[in-house]
Amino acid sequence: MAEAAAMTLSALQKQMRKRFEAAGLPTPRDDARLLLLETLGISLTDLVTRPDEPVDPARLDVVNARMERRLHGEPVHRILGHREFYGLQLGLSAETLEPRPDTEVLVEALVPYLRRIIDEKGACRILDLGTGAGALALALLSLDPRATAVATDVSANALETASANAAALGLGDRFAVLEGSWFAPVEGLFDIIVSNPPYIRTSVIGELAVEVREHDPLLALDGGLDGLDAYRAIAASANDHLAPGGMVGLEIGFDQREDVTALFEEAGLARLSALKDLGGNDRALIFARDAA
Ligand SMILES: C[S@@+](CC[C@H](N)C(=O)[O-])C[C@H]1O[C@@H](n2cnc3c(N)ncnc32)[C@H](O)[C@@H]1O
Incomplete structure (x- = not known):
């Protein structure tokens, strides 16, 4: 039996953005990117230069769970548990x-x-x-x-x-x-x-x-x-x-x-x-x- 193709970084980002758009969230692109980068612990450069890299299935579950929370209205920074203010990283x-x-x-x-x-x-x-x-x-x-x-x-x-x-x-x-x-x-x-x-x-x-x-x-x-x-x-x-x-x-x-x-x-x-x-x-x- 053929193995299912692994989800890539760019495909996952696109999927998240589309679901956020469909749900009418005000900033779907920014939310998708921030949740993805922070959850996977990668930089924007990683995302741009290695779009076809497969996402580790264990991390994919975490991203999906966080995506569902965002779809239920929870703000991105609440999900992440921290937010930057005046250049300082503050826990919430x-x-x-x-x-x-x-x-x-x-x-x-x-x-x-x-x-x-x-x-x-x-x-x-x-x-x-x-x-x-x-x-x-x-x-x-x-x-x-x-x-x-x-x-x-x-x-x-x-x-x-x-x-x-x-x-x-x-x-x-x-x-x-x-x-x-x-x-x-x-x-x-x-x-x-x-x-x-x-x-x-x-x-x-x-x-x-x-x-x-x-x-x-x-x-x-x-x-x-x-x-x-x-x-x-x-x-x-x-x-x-x-x-x-x-x-x-x-x-x-x-x-x-x-x-x-x-x-x-x-x-x-x-x-x-x-x-x-x-x-x-x-x-x-x-x-x-x-x-x-
Ligand atoms: C709008 S938040 C501001 C929090 C923070 N200073 C900021 O700017 O992100 C208002 C804060 O006032 C606190 N607060 C509400 N009633 C208060 C009271 N009677 N005395 C002191 N703090 C109070 C709340 O718990 C909350 O942390």
Whole structure:
């Protein structure tokens, strides 16, 4: 009896892309390529230069199982268990949000402030409220060895993941975690307070894409009735924990610029800048204590 021909790399990639297209997934080509490369542990160059190489049947089963998960709406990075953020590889877990490229806008906006504070003080104390996988704190820590960070979250699972990420990146000795709601577990003053809190209105969560609605933790999404609950809590105590010359950097939803600005102005802070993401949407705000 003739043996069935082994599946080749290019045939498998094509099959995955076609199934993702047929299922109406938004980025079928990218998803197929990333799942294939990461699962087989090969590079894009391998794929391009050795398209006719047969796929090991044991690995083929793993690729097929992952393809089925993607077809059921699970995002690629959740399936892989990690995602790159600001050039750092971050592990994910059940209670961590998958860090998004748009959040890098907030890191970029804070870079000049972090550099100025370190020039002036020789150190920079960072507080990341609602750290998730640690994205914001770890990105900022990676910029300068004189920076230190405290990261909070209400999720113990997220804090475990953030700590493991810090250790894996060699940043663990400058990174500490505290479990609790916003400022409740926090003591002391910080030069940069940063947060990407949950900011989606409760009523809108059911309308989000399945990737977000069913795979990002609700705790990371739900900002309450008007989406502003976390900003209210953070604005109420930010001034108590801001060192002289310090700033607050926040990610916001596309339609929250003026509401969040009003909350922080009422709390005695002044808006220094408002940043847009690559899609042209309002994405980040920076505040400092109002000098007036
Ligand atoms: C939108 S996610 C952001 C995660 C991460 N900072 C990032 O940018 O990828 C919001 C995070 O806030 C946390 N969170 C929700 N409510 C909180 C609270 N009351 N106090 C502290 N953290 C909270 C969630 O567990 C989640 O990790």
